[in-house]
Every structure is written in C-alpha cells, then in structure tokens.
Amino acid sequence: MDFALSRELSTLQKKARAFIQAEIIPLENDVGQTPHGPSEELRSRLVAKARDAGLLTPHASKEMGGLGLCHVEKAIVFEEAGYSTLGPTALNIHAPDEGNIHLMEEVASEEQKERWLRPLVEGHTRSCFAMTEPSPGAGADPSMLQTTAVRDGDDYVINGTKWFITGANGASFVIIMAKMEDGSATMFLSDMDRPEIEVVRTMDALDTCFTGGHGVLRFNNLRVPATDVLGEIGKGFRYAQVRLAPARLTHCMRWLGQARRAHDIALAYARKREAFGQKLGDHQGVSFMLADNEMDLQTARLHIWHTAWLLDQGERGNFESSRAKVVCSEAEWRVVDRSVQILGGQGVTGETIVARIFADMRSFRIYDGPSEVHRFSLGKKLVAGRTPK
Structure with a gap:
C-alpha cells in the first residue's frame, strides 16, 4: 500500500478543504439548522454550492454524474467534508444516501437507476x-x-x-x-x-x-x-452486507473530519489561553491530552485507509470494516471528549461547535452496529480461524 497521494488526489483534497472552509463552515449557525438536522431549504443551498464547485456526490460513478472515486480516494475527500457538521450534507455523501447510492449502483436495474438513483446523485432528492x-x-x-x-x-x-x-x-x-x-x-x-x-x-x-x-x-x-x-x-441479507461494509467505513471517514475539527479548536485554545502563569498547552496534563488526540486521529486514519485499500483490491472487507468501525468510533470519540475537557466551559456551550460535535459523535458508537456487536462478531471469526488481512 502506497501512502503517498497522487497529484490529482492531493489537488482534490485541497479543493475540498478550501470549499468547506470558505463556503460551508460559515453556514453552521444558519437558522436552517434544526434539532432534526439541516432543513430542506438549507440542504438545497448547501448542495447547490457543492454542485457549483464540482464536488457533488463524488463517490457516485461518472456515468451517474459523480467523480467515480475509489474507496481510498473517498477516505481523503470524506474526511475533508466531515470537517464541518454540514460538509457531508453539502457534498451529498451523508448517511443514508451515500450507502443507498453505493448499493443501487451495484444491484438496481437500469430503469430503477433512472427513476430513483439519478435524481439522488444529482442532489434533487433524498x-x-x-x-x-x-x-x-x-x-x-x-x-x-x-x-x-x-x-x-x-x-x-x-x-x-x-x-x-x-x-x-x-x-x-x-x-x-x-x-x-x-x-x-x-x-x-x-x-x-x-x-x-x-x-x-x-x-x-x-x-x-x-x-x-x-x-x-x-x-x-x-x-x-x-x-x-x-x-x-x-438476497436481502447479502445485499445488506454489500451496503453495510463500505457504509461503516464512510461513517469512520466523515467522523474523522469532525474529530480533527474538535482537536484543532482545542489545540488553538490551548496555545493562547493562560492559566496558572503559563499557556494552557504548556501544562503537562493538557499537552498529554493533545498528544493522545494526535495518536488516536492517526490510528483511526490508518485503519480507514487500510480497509479502503482492501476494498479497492476487491476484498469483501467485512472483518476489517467491523474492526475499523470499533477502533475509529472509539478513538474519534476520545478525541472529541478530550477536546471538550481542554476547552472547559467553551466545550460544553455553543461558544464553539465542539459541543455539537460531541453530541453528534456519541451516536456513532451505536450506528451501523454497536461496538459490542462488532467485537462479538470479530471474536467468533477469530476463534473459527478467520485470519484478518
């Protein structure tokens, strides 16, 4: 596995990062943000921005109007989208649409694709x-x-x-x-x-x-x-696995961006906030939390990239995606939890977006299979002689 990004992928990463920073983050406190997610009106505005930027539904095939990204390429772009709570909605890569698009590209008839899939890829429907x-x-x-x-x-x-x-x-x-x-x-x-x-x-x-x-x-x-x-x-159970293995991994990708955002906010605060005669980040307790954050972020990223690479080689990746789901959901949760702790009062109020990320992130340890279910499944496979890739 080559960890170097191609010139084209590096350019796409920078493009997605700049787009999220300039166009999407400023809308995070828009009145269209409701207790049940972005309103349809806000979603439409976000999708229009991504469409204009040439970043809409990048994981869909080129035939359907997407960029045809492979799994490793998705890992790069989805992390960048996840840096904003609204980024996945803007790029049309949020659950459940992302997983449904992948599934329908695999098994839907041509008539079904034209009736349901194409409008979904184009961002006109959910x-x-x-x-x-x-x-x-x-x-x-x-x-x-x-x-x-x-x-x-x-x-x-x-x-x-x-x-x-x-x-x-x-x-x-x-x-x-x-x-x-x-x-x-x-x-x-x-x-x-x-x-x-x-x-x-x-x-x-x-x-x-x-x-x-x-x-x-x-x-x-x-x-x-x-x-x-x-x-x-x-064949419903078989198709569920076609959908769930990649969908587990894309959750990990998007939430990695959220965890990185929380860490960046906490790190910036630790560099400037003073307490007990020195910068907050100079206190060993805080610096250790920042170091642990960096380790957890990289651990999650490597699990994502490796599993994505296996999927790109044509492997089923069920074992590896389950493993990544547990590792990433727990590592990324720890990053956000530590970031709240470092921010103190700002971490538990609306003064930063970290409190919202904290609430959103907790659900990730349950969605697409609780950690305990994946551990049980992994353990059974190991006892039965299944060797991971």
Whole structure:
C-alpha cells in the first residue's frame, strides 16, 4: 500500500478543504439548522454550492454524474467534508444516501437507476433505508426481521413498523428490508408519498446532523410491484452486507473530519489561553491530552485507509470494516471528549461547535452496529480461524 497521494488526489483534497472552509463552515449557525438536522431549504443551498464547485456526490460513478472515486480516494475527500457538521450534507455523501447510492449502483436495474438513483446523485432528492425495527424486530441482528412481504399476483404486500430510519421525514423514496414467506429477506423500492406509508413521528436524538432526523415508519398493506424489487428476491441479507461494509467505513471517514475539527479548536485554545502563569498547552496534563488526540486521529486514519485499500483490491472487507468501525468510533470519540475537557466551559456551550460535535459523535458508537456487536462478531471469526488481512 502506497501512502503517498497522487497529484490529482492531493489537488482534490485541497479543493475540498478550501470549499468547506470558505463556503460551508460559515453556514453552521444558519437558522436552517434544526434539532432534526439541516432543513430542506438549507440542504438545497448547501448542495447547490457543492454542485457549483464540482464536488457533488463524488463517490457516485461518472456515468451517474459523480467523480467515480475509489474507496481510498473517498477516505481523503470524506474526511475533508466531515470537517464541518454540514460538509457531508453539502457534498451529498451523508448517511443514508451515500450507502443507498453505493448499493443501487451495484444491484438496481437500469430503469430503477433512472427513476430513483439519478435524481439522488444529482442532489434533487433524498432517500431512506428501512431495516431497523422496534423489539422484537431487527436491530443489530438483521435476521430478526418482523416486517413481512407476501406475494399477491404481480405485487408484494408489505406490512410492518420500522424505526431509527434516518432521513425518513422528507425522503422521496425508501429501500425496505422485509422478510419473505420462506424466511429469507428481500429489498424493495417505493416512493414515500404512498398513502400506505405512514411517517408516525420523528424521534428525538442526540445528533442534529441528518436532514429529516430519525423517523418511525409504518407500512400498512403497501403494494410494491415485482418490478420494484431491488436486486433479486431472497438476497436481502447479502445485499445488506454489500451496503453495510463500505457504509461503516464512510461513517469512520466523515467522523474523522469532525474529530480533527474538535482537536484543532482545542489545540488553538490551548496555545493562547493562560492559566496558572503559563499557556494552557504548556501544562503537562493538557499537552498529554493533545498528544493522545494526535495518536488516536492517526490510528483511526490508518485503519480507514487500510480497509479502503482492501476494498479497492476487491476484498469483501467485512472483518476489517467491523474492526475499523470499533477502533475509529472509539478513538474519534476520545478525541472529541478530550477536546471538550481542554476547552472547559467553551466545550460544553455553543461558544464553539465542539459541543455539537460531541453530541453528534456519541451516536456513532451505536450506528451501523454497536461496538459490542462488532467485537462479538470479530471474536467468533477469530476463534473459527478467520485470519484478518
């Protein structure tokens, strides 16, 4: 693995960094920032800026209008986007759209791509991914699906309840994971304006960075024609892995940018703030926290780059992406937590953006699988003789 950035990628990195600094960070306190994420109006303005800059949806294929970035290239650009709480929204690389774009490029039919994917890549629409359910349904264990899909003529009739569905409120379409009569799982596509889809409520959450927040959805005899099956019948669990392994890693990329931002703010404060006769950063306790931050940031970055490189070699990367998810979510959380501590009162108020990053970041240790679930999975694979790359 070559750690040197190509001239083209270095130029793209600098372009993304300058764009976030000049165009996006100034909007972080815009009135369109709501408790349930950026408003649709703010999202549209952000997306327009990225479109004008030639940075919109960079991970999508060139055929779909993106830049066709590979996984390693995504690691560079996504970190830069994550430096602002609004950056991933602006570049159209936020969850769940980023993962849905990747999945649909892999398995959607040409008709489905033109109907749903292309407007999504162009930033004109949003999507959601409906898998998680209230107990006793699917959570970290997707095999516990309770939502059902029953064949009726040329249609499938879907019934069930989903929750923690990111971006549900205001999404144009949804990818639904449902259990078939034989116990397998299938993914279905549906427009969200159907009367049989009920947005029950938007859930209150720690994070405020996802447009549309996190919703509760109910499917009441939703009829989906067989032409709107995503991929093949019965391959839902397989497709979930196609989506989840890269999506876990892109979470790590984006949040690395957030952690780096918090560290930079804390470092700048430690360099100028005086306490007990010397600069805050000259106190050993603070300097040690800054050093630990630097180590955690680099550890996370190397896990991301290595796993991205494996994916670019055609490896499945399930083991490595699980490992990276745990390492990165915990390392990046420690960076933000220490930054709050260094900032003191400014770290727990709106005087800096670090308090918002702190609240957003805590959820990362749960999203796309809690650390404990990944550790359990990794341990089982190791005992069974699975050797990591």
